[in-house]
Amino acid sequence: DGEVYKYYADGEWKTSSSGKSVAIINPSTRKTQYKVQACTQEEVNSVMELSKSAQKSWAKTPLWKRAELLHKAAAILKDNKVPIAESLVKEIAKPAKDSVTEVVRSGDLISYCAEEGVRILGEGKFLLSDSFPGNERTKYCLTSKIPLGVVLAIPPFNYPVNLAVSKIAPALIAGNSLVLKPPTQGAVSCLHMVHCFHLAGFPKGLISCITGKGSEIGDFLTMHPAVNCISFTGGDTGISISKKAGMIPLQMELGGKDACVVLEDADLDLVASNIIKGGFSYSGQRCTAVKVVLVMESVADELVEKVKAKVAKLTVGPPEDNSDITAVVSESSANFIEGLVMDAKEKGATFCQEYKREGNLIWPLLLDNVRPDMRIAWEEPFGPVLPVLRINSVEEGINHCNASNFGLQGCVFTKDINKAILISDAMETGTVQINSAPARGPDHFPFQGLKDSGIGSQGVTNSINLMTKVKTTVINLP
Numbered sequence: 001d002g003e004v005y006k007y008y009a010d011g012e013w014k015t016s017s018s019g020k021s022v023a024i025i026n027p028s029t030r031k032t033q034y035k036v037q038a039c040t041q042e043e044v045n046s047v048m049e050l051s052k053s054a055q056k057s058w059a060k061t062p063l064w065k066r067a068e069l070l071h072k073a074a075a076i077l078k079d080n081k082v083p084i085a086e087s088l089v090k091e092i093a094k095p096a097k098d099s100v101t102e103v104v105r106s107g108d109l110i111s112y113c114a115e116e117g118v119r120i121l122g123e124g125k126f127l128l129s130d131s132f133p134g135n136e137r138t139k140y141c142l143t144s145k146i147p148l149g150v151v152l153a154i155p156p157f158n159y160p161v162n163l164a165v166s167k168i169a170p171a172l173i174a175g176n177s178l179v180l181k182p183p184t185q186g187a188v189s190c191l192h193m194v195h196c197f198h199l200a201g202f203p204k205g206l207i208s209c210i211t212g213k214g215s216e217i218g219d220f221l222t223m224h225p226a227v228n229c230i231s232f233t234g235g236d237t238g239i240s241i242s243k244k245a246g247m248i249p250l251q252m253e254l255g256g257k258d259a260c261v262v263l264e265d266a267d268l269d270l271v272a273s274n275i276i277k278g279g280f281s282y283s284g285q286r287c288t289a290v291k292v293v294l295v296m297e298s299v300a301d302e303l304v305e306k307v308k309a310k311v312a313k314l315t316v317g318p319p320e321d322n323s324d325i326t327a328v329v330s331e332s333s334a335n336f337i338e339g340l341v342m343d344a345k346e347k348g349a350t351f352c353q354e355y356k357r358e359g360n361l362i363w364p365l366l367l368d369n370v371r372p373d374m375r376i377a378w379e380e381p382f383g384p385v386l387p388v389l390r391i392n393s394v395e396e397g398i399n400h401c402n403a404s405n406f407g408l409q410g411c412v413f414t415k416d417i418n419k420a421i422l423i424s425d426a427m428e429t430g431t432v433q434i435n436s437a438p439a440r441g442p443d444h445f446p447f448q449g450l451k452d453s454g455i456g457s458q459g460v461t462n463s464i465n466l467m468t469k470v471k472t473t474v475i476n477l478p
């Protein structure tokens with residue numbers, strides 16, 4: 001009961017002067033699992049000062065040395081996959097196997113980032129003036145990429161480790177310092193991950209991890225004058241952060257309502273297995289989850305039957321047992337999901353399974369014959385509940401996708417590649433997957449959302465570029 005995990009600043013583990021802590025509730029047991037420090041605004045100020053000065057010398061550290069430290073951190077992280085995965089299981093109820101996968105994927109991402117960083121930051125450009133009208137060959141322009149300064153990273157609960165390192169590694173390889181504000185659910189996993197960076201031997205102050213209540217330090221962090229870039233993944237909060245932030249680069253990955261468009265000629269077995277993977281893995285708590293199925297009426301009955309058969313095989317229970325469906329992250333999340341289900345029920349959706357909930361555990365549910373007047377046609381449940389809308393033309397499907405406020409990913413299933421490309425071009429989303437469910441990875445692929453789904457592009461290369469500025473030096477010849 002007594003232990004409160006310390007926060008990380010100046011290369012040390014510290015207790016907050018607030019004397020307060022934040023409780024992390026285990027979603028499965030709904031009891032307090034861990035406690036973390038409730039840091040104060042003064043502590044944020046001191047972390048920012050340290051971060052600013054550590055960044056100055058880090059930027060002068062040779063690129064290959066920065067890469068070497070990142071490779072070391074990646075190896076230590078992978079060595080510690082078991083204890084870190086254990087805390088993911090307890091904090092966010094991610095199935096045990098998937099929790100291990102998250103940590104391993106994170107180690108790979110760090111290494112890839114180190115490799116990509118030495119390549120793209122090891123190169124600059126050389127331009128000559130006489131290509132522009134009116135100029136002689138008297139100006140030589142040299143370009144290179146320089147760091148921004150202090151990067152603030154705010155990952156979400158669903159990938160606390162992976163979506164933290166997807167921000168930390170590009171920031172560090174590019175010569176920035178990094179302040180991490182973990183999500184409450186997932187904070188302990190983040191602290192363990194930060195400890196791996198600590199063991200790798202990064203300079204003091206370069207990485208900080210500050211825990212606490214959003215209401216106390218959230219705006220204070222995101223509006224802090226020392227912050228030169230914010231990389232955030234999460235929900236609506238990202239929109240308000242964007243409005244309040246200063247004149248700094250923002251990388252925002254927010255919600256999604258990824259559609260799965262199914263044409264008449266699609267391989268329905270392939271579609272059904274992708275709907276299961278896309279809609280129900282980690283109980284639907286992924287921004288890239290399939291959140292609405294738009295299927296041509298002529299194949300709808302057959303598809304729904306196939307999906308139903310697979311839903312029946314999903315196991316429901318504790319994450320420790322690797323159940324497919326586990327408790328959703330919080331009671332308020334479960335209540336929200338239930339609200340969407342009840343709205344669909346009142347408005348006449350067809351329930352393919354009985355709705356069942358125990359605590360935060362919601363059984364997988366497929367809702368057929370959903371219509372556009374139902375909330376679930378537009379809102380993201382972030383849970384194991386998936387609506388099916390039957391469409392009579394491809395245009396109807398595209399119109400539904402494009403009427404959404406979101407524009408993260410989408411997918412289309414057809415054997416006609418020409419149709420698939422045309423649909424991809426017409427869909428207003430950052431990515432369209434042809435014949436597979438939406439997904440962020442592999443982690444070096446560009447990843448971005450249109451509209452309310454985000455600002456900027458992620459993926460290893462794009463993140464490194466976003467966390468740097470171009471600097472030019474011009475040599476003027478007589």
Ligand code: G3H
Nearest residue numbers: 158286287288439440441
């Ligand atoms: O929840 C948002 C993540 O960026 C999705 O990542 O496609 O690997 O599950 P994923």
